[in-house]
Amino acid sequence: MRLILDIALTHIAGRGRQTLVAIIGVAVGVGFSIAMAALMQGGQDDFVKQLIDTMPHVQVTDEQRGARRQPAEEAFDAAEISGLRPPDDRRGIINPTAATAWLDAWVTGRFSQSLKSQGVVRYQGREAGASIIGIEPETERAISPIVEDFTQGSFSTLSEGGNNVVVGDRMAEKLGARLGDTVTTISSSGLTRNFRITGLFHTGTTARDEGEAYMLLKNAQILSERPNAINDIRIKLDNPYAARDAARRIETQLGYKAVSWQEANEAIMQAFVVRNVIMYAVVAAILLVAGFGIFNIVSTITHEKARDIAIMKSLGFSRGDMQSMFVIEGMAIGAAGSLAGWALGFVLTYGLASIKFELDAGGQEITELPIAWSAAHYAIASLFALGSAAVAGYLPARKAARLNPVDIIRGAT
């Protein structure tokens, strides 16, 4: 109601300085909440984007989720076989051509097949353990961002055929090998072959730069004596968020473990949830403190204006009118603080976004703080602020509304 609002505003205006302090309190709370949310959301988005860009969205390997069931167990429900030692060789995906043809039929996206095995790379008496990854350059190019990460040589040298290998720059450093040098690779079964280094990459992830060697799928199959075998299918979907469903479908159909990027990073995704909960708890705490300022003012006003409350009641204002009047006073301060907080939050976020710095820690380079601009952050922060303002106004308002006007009038005369 207009009248009640008018009266409420005169009350606030009568305590200019105190009101200003409370507004600043709310504004700082809202402003910092917004900036903090922008930063945390930005970090999270940036991380997820990197996951989506660098990781396969679904990875199918030749593993199974449970222990393999024996034929007798498959055939008879009652049969149970125990004490068997399952063969521990990784046999690869059975009938890869059929599997990839099936995927080709429905997956909207791209995929690549590869054979990954453990081996050793040797150069002039120095050795380095390596994941030897056999790939088809054309399909791999579409799946993996590694193509962009070459510091010397290039990924496309693999397509030229021949015994070429590309390795991480740290591995080369460890071996003392340079571009163009010929290294010896030794497979887990002991077979050795020579390859020429035609490219060095630097992904920024130390484990990969130190431990990965890429070669043609054919060469890898020969090296590990597993012709036509693959043990890894990596899929990039056009819609990364369809990964869970796609993984489930693949796993049901092919019987191999298919892991979506969300599943692969479940712990991190959960950590983000926890982080957000903590963040909003902090936001709530900050704005609760801001609420104390509002409580203080409204409480002071109700005491100072006790006489006016009695007058208004004698004029015919009800208890509810008085209550809404003081709640409005609290909310008005909260709203003013929210608006000022939006401005502050915007400026802070803008400031954070324009900070540039260079950092080389653990192979991860960051040059700018990741910032997410989202109207939701503004809405949530002011929602918290208005909520705490409403409570802060309501408590003294309820008490004031219950005052018996007669007591006040008696006291004043």
Add this chain to the structure above:
Amino acid sequence: MTALIAARGLTRVLPETVPVTLVKDISLEIDPNSFVAITGPSGSGKSSLLYLLGLLDRPTNGTILVEGRDTGPMSEAERARTRLSMIGFVFQFHFLLPEFSARQNVEIPMRKMGRLAPREMRGRAEELLDALGLADHRNKRPDQLSGGQRQRVAVARALANDPPLVLADEPTGSLDSQSSEQVFEILRSLVRERGKTVVAVTHDLDMAARMDRRVHLVDGMLAEAED
């Protein structure tokens, strides 16, 4: 003729550790268009009775009827509404809202009622102030007015919603004799010219003598002196 306002066995006891009886077993009827004085020694319960009649306070026992309607079972909001439309209060001290001008103070009960358009409220407020000799002081705030002027603004405000009943608690108590006389004349003209009912607490026996009826209280009870 139904009484404008009637008290039936009105008792008000404050629930202190030692209960204080403010008024005790008061029954009286106040007719429309009458000018009634409540007199009695200090502490006899005059103000307490007035607050009860004005529905500001609730009786411990007994009840109050406004135009024959029992206010006992009414909700707080209903009592507030009855106050708004039926009753105007004038206290010993002016009791205006300090942030608002004289005119705005008079407009407040009308705005609360919400029956008139803003222009009409303004017009009526100015009319009331002019009638009380405050034409030159409409836009002054209470702290820019003299005591007598403020009291007249308070009377104007009490009349804002044109209530049939005006309750005044020592309306001239804080005024000099000249202002007192002026305010008294105004109250009297409300009854004579506007058909209102005015119930006024007063210590001034001369004044009480010039009113239609005197209700005398002693120790919270009606005394014989009524005539």
